[in-house]
Amino acid sequence: xxxxxxxxxxxxxxxxxxxxxxxxxxxxxxxxxxxxxxxxxxxxxxxxxxxxxxxxxxxxxxxxxxxxxxxxxxxxxxxxxxxxxxxxxxxxxxxxxxxxxxxxxxxxxxxxxxxxxxxxxxxxxxxxxxxxxxxxxxxxxxxxxxxxxxxxxxxxxxxxxxxxxxxxxxxxxxxxxxxxxxxxxxxxxxxxxxxxxxxxxxxxx
Amino acid sequence: xxxxxxxxxxxxxxxxxxxxxxxxxxxxxxxxxxxxxxxxxxxxxxxxxxxxxxxxxxxxxxxxxxxxxxxxxxxxxxxxxxxxxxxxxxxxxxxxxxxxxxxxxxxxxxxxxxxxxxxxxxxxxxxxxxxxxxxxxxxxxxxxxxxxxxxxxxxxxxxxxxxxxxxxxxxxxxxxxxxxxxxxxxxxxxxxxxxxxxxxxxxxxxxxxxxxxxxxxxxxxxxxxxxxxxxxxxxxxxxxxxxxxxxxxxxxx
Ligand code: HEM
Ligand code: FES
Numbered sequence: 001x002x003x004x005x006x007x008x009x010x011x012x013x014x015x016x017x018x019x020x021x022x023x024x025x026x027x028x029x030x031x032x033x034x035x036x037x038x039x040x041x042x043x044x045x046x047x048x049x050x051x052x053x054x055x056x057x058x059x060x061x062x063x064x065x066x067x068x069x070x071x072x073x074x075x076x077x078x079x080x081x082x083x084x085x086x087x088x089x090x091x092x093x094x095x096x097x098x099x100x101x102x103x104x105x106x107x108x109x110x111x112x113x114x115x116x117x118x119x120x121x122x123x124x125x126x127x128x129x130x131x132x133x134x135x136x137x138x139x140x141x142x143x144x145x146x147x148x149x150x151x152x153x154x155x156x157x158x159x160x161x162x163x164x165x166x167x168x169x170x171x172x173x174x175x176x177x178x179x180x181x182x183x184x185x186x187x188x189x190x191x192x193x194x195x196x197x198x199x200x201x202x203x204x205x
Numbered sequence: 206x207x208x209x210x211x212x213x214x215x216x217x218x219x220x221x222x223x224x225x226x227x228x229x230x231x232x233x234x235x236x237x238x239x240x241x242x243x244x245x246x247x248x249x250x251x252x253x254x255x256x257x258x259x260x261x262x263x264x265x266x267x268x269x270x271x272x273x274x275x276x277x278x279x280x281x282x283x284x285x286x287x288x289x290x291x292x293x294x295x296x297x298x299x300x301x302x303x304x305x306x307x308x309x310x311x312x313x314x315x316x317x318x319x320x321x322x323x324x325x326x327x328x329x330x331x332x333x334x335x336x337x338x339x340x341x342x343x344x345x346x347x348x349x350x351x352x353x354x355x356x357x358x359x360x361x362x363x364x365x366x367x368x369x370x371x372x373x374x375x376x377x378x379x380x381x382x383x384x385x386x387x388x389x390x391x392x393x394x395x396x397x398x399x400x401x402x403x404x405x406x407x408x409x410x411x412x413x414x415x416x417x418x419x420x421x422x423x424x425x426x427x428x429x430x431x432x433x434x435x436x437x438x439x440x441x442x443x444x445x446x447x448x449x450x451x452x453x454x455x456x457x458x
Pocket of ligand 2: 277
C-alpha cells in the first residue's frame, strides 16, 4: 500500500471531515441548542453526553484523533496552495480560498474552545449552563464564538461539497451546481442552530 | 491625415533563465482586428521601446496561429490565454504580457513546458498498438462515444489550466488538471482501455489526482472548452473504485 500513500491520506482526510468530524459537529450544535429551551434542558442534555459510557474512548476515536489528523494534513494543504482570486475571481476559486481561510480560523477556534471547556472540565470545572454563560456574556468572547462557529460550519458545508466531488459522487456540472445550493442550505441551517444557542447563552433570550 | 492610432504593450522580459525579469513598454501602430501576436510581430520588426530606446526583439513561441497547437500561451492582462486567439480590440490598454509563472522562463515570453511532456509520459497519454507482428484491426468505437471523446481530445497541452490552478506551483508536485482529464480520454478508447489500470495507478501516485482542490479555475480558462472538472470528478470516482478493488477485491490484473 505504500505506493499510494498520499492518495490514501487525502481520501482519508476528506472522509474524516464528514465522518466522523462533520457528524460530530452537527450533533454538538444540536445538543447545545437545548440551551434555547432553558437552563434545565441544557444541563440534562449536557449531563447525558457527559455520562456516556466509555466517554474518553469515544471522544478519542470519534473526535480527537480524526480532528488531529484532518487538521495537521489540512494545514499542510493550506500552505501548498498559491491562491489567485485576484486574477481568477470565479466563485469556486473564492470558495477554495475561503475553505482554506476558514480551516485556519477553525483550528484556532477549536484549540481555544477545547482549552476553555473540555480541559477546564478535566481540571475540575463543572460542566453546566453557567459555564457557557460566563464565557459568552463577555462581548469579545461572544463575537469570537460567533466567528468561530460560522467559520467551522462554512468549512464543513463547503467541505461537504468538496467531499462529494473528491470521491466522484457528483460529476456533471449540473449535479455540482445542485449540491452547491444544497450545501448552502446546510450552511444556513446549521449556522442558525449554532448562532441561536450562542445568543441564548450571551443574552438569555 | 488623422493621427496614427497606437497600441501600448507592457512586456515582462527576461534575457536568460537565471537573469532577473524587467519590464519594457512599446507603442505599436494599430490595425483593425489585430491579435496580440501581430503586435509582437510589429515589435520584432522595430524593437524600439516607448521612450525611443533600441532594444532586443521580444521572444515568444507560436506555431499554428489558430489555437490548436498551444505554443503561444502567455499571461495577458493577468490571465493566461493563447496570444494568437486574443484580439487587441477586446483588451484593456495598456496590454500587459507576462510569461506563465508556473513554468521556468527560457527567454522573455518563452517558457519551458517540459514538465507537461513528463506528465504525458507519466499518465501513458497514448494508445499502445505497436507489436512484433500485425495485431489486426482494433475494436470499433461507437460514433456517439467518438464524438464525446473528441471534445476531450482537443487538449493541446497549452499549460493555461496549470497556470490558473492554485495547486500547481513550486510548493506542490501536483501534475495539473489537463493530466487528470487525458487518462479519461485514453481509458475510454476501446484499445486504450486495455491499459486502464496503469493509468489509474499513475493518477494515484504522489502529485496525482488528490492534488486537485476543486478551485475549478481550469474549466473556466481552458481555451478549448474541455469539461476538465467533469473529467476530474469522473476520475475521482474511477480511482476511488480502483482503490477499493485493489484493497478488497480479488487478484485481478
Ligand atoms: C470541525 C472541524 C472540521 C470539519 C468538520 C472539517 C470538514 C472538512 C470537510 C468535510 C472537508 C472536505 C474534504 C474534501 O475536500 O474532500 C474539509 C476539507 C478541508 N479541511 Fe477541514 N474540517 C475541519 C477542520 C479543519 C481544520 C482545523 C483544518 C486545518 C487548517 C482543515 C483544513 C481543511 C482543508 C485545507 C480542506 C480542503 C482539502 C482539499 O480541498 O483538498 N479542516 N474539511
Ligand atoms: S500559435 Fe498555436 S495555439 Fe496559438
